[in-house]
């Protein structure tokens with residue numbers, strides 16, 4: 001039997017995520033080999049917006065898959081563009097870990113304890129928008145770098161950073177979290193905390209092997225979140241938060257979806273939620289997106305894509321470029 005070659009970015013987080021998938025495949029009796037893939041987003045420190053968005057992380061792995069250098073690609077689902085790729089298939093969405101964002105602040109502070117004027121380091125328009133909407137007078141600095149690099153900025157160049165709890169958990173750094181942010185205030189990115197394991201669509205054998213790692217509830221929830229994002233015509237760096245969860249209603253299990261669209265200056269925010277049948281997660285996502293659009297979300301998404309950083313005369317002051 002030939003080994004399954006799994007492609008991974010080389011960051012500690014990516015290697016850990018890939019390691020989990022490799023372990024699960026080995027436990028199912030497969031022979032597995034990990035192949036490191038360097039992406040433009042890893043070597044170039046320029047703002048992600050100038051590199052073509054967070055899709056830069058996914059595209060090098062996808063290229064390796066198409067070239068036949070690897071058979072399996074492990075992505076953070078939230079970094080994967082929603083556009084369909086007919087020659088590739090998401091063979092598995094394994095069980096999600098904590099989808100929330102987490103605050104790591106100086107001196108153990110929580111969001112409510114940070115004084116007005118505190119500087120939050122984040123490169124995410126969504127995090128900036130949701131935090132600005134709370135009206136706490138926070139300032140923002142556009143930062144980049146892997147998890148370890150961003151943590152090292154706390155107490156030095158910024159008062160706090162906001163990171164995915166899942167990423168911190170995976171690299172065993174969740175002990176530094178000073179507050180797990182409630183989705184009632186800060187809705188995570190669509191797909192946050194979940195992985196996507198991608199294969200070539202015509203590789204039936206690998207599709208079958210990897211398919212065993214799929215987790216139905218996570219697949220349903222993230223399908224709803226990504227359908228919403230796609231219908232809003234918003235990319236993976238858009239100021240859109242969404243979180244779906246499987247709930248029990250009177251007829252049995254159902255899918256509940258919450259979503260928010262906010263502008264990075266924090267002046268406008270629209271939040272809505274809906275519940276639908278577990279059998280049609282994409283329909284639920286599209287329906288909730290229609291509701292948001294009917295209530296004005298389209299303008300916020302369009303403005304954010306033209307002008308990702310608010311003008312200096314906006315209500316949130318700017319310390320970044």
Ligand SMILES: NCc1[nH]cc(CCC(=O)O)c1CC(=O)O
Nearest residue numbers: 076079163164166167192193194
């Ligand atoms: N955009 C980078 C990225 N992609 C996936 C994760 C964390 C793991 C996850 O959300 O599944 C992170 C780091 C972060 O946002 O803090």
